[in-house]
Amino acid sequence: MVPKPDPQTVIITGGTGYVGQHIVAQLLHHGHNVVVIDVSPTQATEMIQLFNHPNLQCKIVDQLNQPHSIDFVLRKFPHASIFIASAAVVPRDDIVDFEREIIQMNHDILKCSLDSVKRYGSGVERVILTSSTAAYVAPDKAFAINVTYSDDDWNPLPYDAWKESVSSAYFVSKKFNEQMAWQFMKDEQPQFDLVTIAPAFCIGPAYFESQISIDNLPSSTSLVGDLLKLTKHDTVPSFAAGAVDVRDVAKAHVSVMKTPKASGQRILVEAYKFTNANAVNILKSHFPQLKDKLPDVEPISESKFVEPNLKRSKEILAFDKYYTLTDSVVDLARQLLKD
Template sequence: MTRILLTGGSGFIAAHVLDTLLERGHSVVATVRSQEKGQRILDAHPTVGKERLDFVVVEDIAQPNAFEKAVISDPPFEAVIHTASPFHFRAVDAQNELLAPALNGTKGILHAIKKSAPSVKRVVVTSSLAAMFDVAKPGDYVYSEADWNPIKEDEVDKNPTFGYRGSKTFAEKAAWDFIEKEKPGFTLATCNPPLVLGPVINHLASLDSINTSNERIRDLITGKAKESCPRTGTSLWVDVRDVALAHVLAAEKPEAANKRFFLTAGNYSNTEIVGIISDQFPNLKDKLPSGEALVPGDVPPESRIGFDNSRSKEVLGLTYRPLRESVVDAVKSLQGLLRGD
């Protein structure tokens, strides 16, 4: 059993990481922003004792020394999985809403580990395709772990998308720079997923507080998108359960040391998601867009993104769930929220 610190423990991906860690026999302490969120995590795992699951409050990861106390544990931590970072496209002030938490949080936890948690041997950081994607690349370009987003810091305020992409790029680069310059007693691995779909298992007050990736499915099943299918955007995707397992394997496997992992199951379109929901949930057909309303959600073959996910398969041993399974399970989980299950 390995004792692991999991940051951002109540997040969409982190909730699945937590369950995967527990299933694989690890002991976990999750960081959360409030006592209430921490208690929700404990309440969701009533049969797991405090020696295997606990939480610590870190109110603002952007603050200096935010993780100083969180990294200290008895028994001590052997690994850290850092998922805490904002992901949304509603930022008005990208520097303070996205860049500062992502950059300061990543640098802050790495410094805290080096200073106060010498037992930690592996740190896994949640990055993103956003840290790899380059809009200037041709349509048939094949992305891999070798790619970096060329965004400059003065571009992050152009729009919320630039803000998010910048936050992930600069935070991940800061992590690799730290390893190179500080030469700590731990190795690093980063997980770089694109759009993450799949079931929601973290407690939500309402569907309004759903993770950004699943907003499109929420809008489809509630009829909000009936008049116009949401635009697909970047056409790569992955299931949240595969992302969670990748984080855990990156913490467990010696051969994952100092590697990036591009996590993707392939291309998709929102039009395909509509088709899956229509097939699997006939009672929702009247809420779904059809005909001309589907056009914005389509992705023609020439616009689909090339990818090489071989490292995640060869080093981590991942296999990826199909889109149908991910969408069906996402819809079922959201229907449960609608019913108040």
């Protein structure tokens, strides 16, 4: 039998979110103690009630983007050995000031977290940052199926590209935030090391079905919700991206907690290509009630897909298998269709 790892105390920001809940679930499954830092008492209370687990705690702070805001949590749990920085602002329709509300906010959240962990996280051995393929590639490669990139790349967008759109601002934010984190490690020489986990377009089921509906979905999963709303004579919108199941993203965070070769590494996680056309065909083939409801569209042949060079990342993660596009689409659709 493989020995079970010793339980650790893990502090995580962003733990009440779509990816964060899956990370928390896997941490609890592996026997770890989890402390979630959140700014919303309502979300924290709901999470505690839904998980109903003795090893889970939530601590509320007024804000994450101000110095010293999480100091008291780190002081309260000096034995915490892992800090997962997963909190981040993602594109939303109500964001007006792209630079202030996305780039500066994400910078401040991460910088303040790193400063606090250095100052008060005496037991923290590793910080795991949730990054994104947006730190590696610009939109032209992120939203494509036939381009090449690798897990050593950096997004080439200049800082001023944030002015173009909320999406561009997000790509700029992810690049410069991760670069800031690596520069922090070089300049500050903290007691912990750093690992970044960069998921591609994230899809798959919510951890708690009760929290979602076809009209209330986390940003990336809303694509499947929108496809389910189509009718026979609608045109399927064109969309494609490198993608990965949210459960594999969570698994990646947990798997690198004590992996020595992950130290100081940027790890990109992509498992397949998501296209609207292929997703519609998956939905029609797995749900009889959708066969005649959804539009007919020719699927994109996998022979047209170009896989990124993720040799280093995959060797570090050493997963036996990944969830497939079909797994991700069907499992999410089942939640939405209550099937």
